[in-house]
Amino acid sequence: EAGVAQSPRYKIIEKRQSVAFWCNPISGHATLYWYQQILGQGPKLLIQFQNNGVVDDSQLPKDRFSAERLKGVDSTLKIQPAKLEDSAVYLCASSPEIGTGMTAYGYTFGSGTRLTVV
Amino acid sequence: AQSVAQPEDQVNVAEGNPLTVKCTYSVSGNPYLFWYVQYPNRGLQFLLKYITGDNLVKGSYGFEAEFNKSQTSFHLKKPSALVSDSALYFCAVRAPGEAAGNKLTFGGGTRVLVKP
Numbered sequence: 001e002a003g004v005a006q007s008p009r010y011k012i013i014e015k016r017q018s019v020a021f022w023c024n025p026i027s028g029h030a031t032l033y034w035y036q037q038i039l040g041q042g043p044k045l046l047i048q049f050q051n052n053g054v055v056d057d058s059q060l061p062k063d064r065f066s067a068e069r070l071k072g073v074d075s076t077l078k079i080q081p082a083k084l085e086d087s088a089v090y091l092c093a094s095s096p097e098i099g100t101g102m103t104a105y106g107y108t109f110g111s112g113t114r115l116t117v118v
Numbered sequence: 119a120q121s122v123a124q125p126e127d128q129v130n131v132a133e134g135n136p137l138t139v140k141c142t143y144s145v146s147g148n149p150y151l152f153w154y155v156q157y158p159n160r161g162l163q164f165l166l167k168y169i170t171g172d173n174l175v176k177g178s179y180g181f182e183a184e185f186n187k188s189q190t191s192f193h194l195k196k197p198s199a200l201v202s203d204s205a206l207y208f209c210a211v212r213a214p215g216e217a218a219g220n221k222l223t224f225g226g227g228t229r230v231l232v233k234p
Contacts, residue, residue: 004161031220040226040227041226041227042122042208042210042224042225042226042227043162043208043222043224044224045221045222045223048220048221056221091161091162093162095220107220107222108164109154109161109162109163110161111159111160111161112160112161114159
């Protein structure tokens with residue numbers, strides 16, 4: 001099966017600019033996650049969708065970050081305006097729907113988008 | 119709140135020697151535990167998981183991990199390390215039950231360097 005697709009792979013922007021990342025999950029996976037991985041740290045959950053609804057966005061800096069999954073498939077994560085501390089790898093992951101008993105089997109990650117803010 | 123600690127930033131081992139990467143966790147209830155590996159410029163790849171049952175779980179590439187409830191640990195092991203095992207390893211925990219929302223909490227990672 002095809003994996004989780006993310007684009008772009010790399011992005012360099014100046015602070016105060018805006019940027020958007022795209023994710024296409026594994027076909028049939030209802031749940032989609034965006035994680036932020038700062039260099040030298042473990043990934044941190046930013047937002048979790050089930051279909052097109054938000055399950056958890058408690059750690060999303062909502063003053064500058066936004067995410068959507070309008071049709072319950074692809075998702076975009078946007079940062080506006082970017083700060084230097086947003087430099088990180090943004091990982092997208094997907095898993096089967098919560099409540100089906102299948103989510104205990106972990107999820108599949110994409111290769112990530114490496115963002116550098118200068 | 120759930121948390122994971124990986125006490126070693128880096129582990130160095132000679133090729134052919136046993137490899138151990140340590141992980142301790144904190145979560146309410148019986149945990150779901152995972153190990154992932156990350157190679158340079160790649161996403162995280164699933165290695166193995168503990169959900170229930172036998173405390174010793176076997177995963178990909180010859181890795182195994184032992185769940186120890188009394189010590190709240192889930193150490194990753196490989197009997198004979200290869201140079202190609204050099205990578206960044208992450209332990210993760212999830213609270214049990216669907217109500218937990220399948221949120222994974224990751225440790226800070228341990229870099230493994232296997233020398234020829």
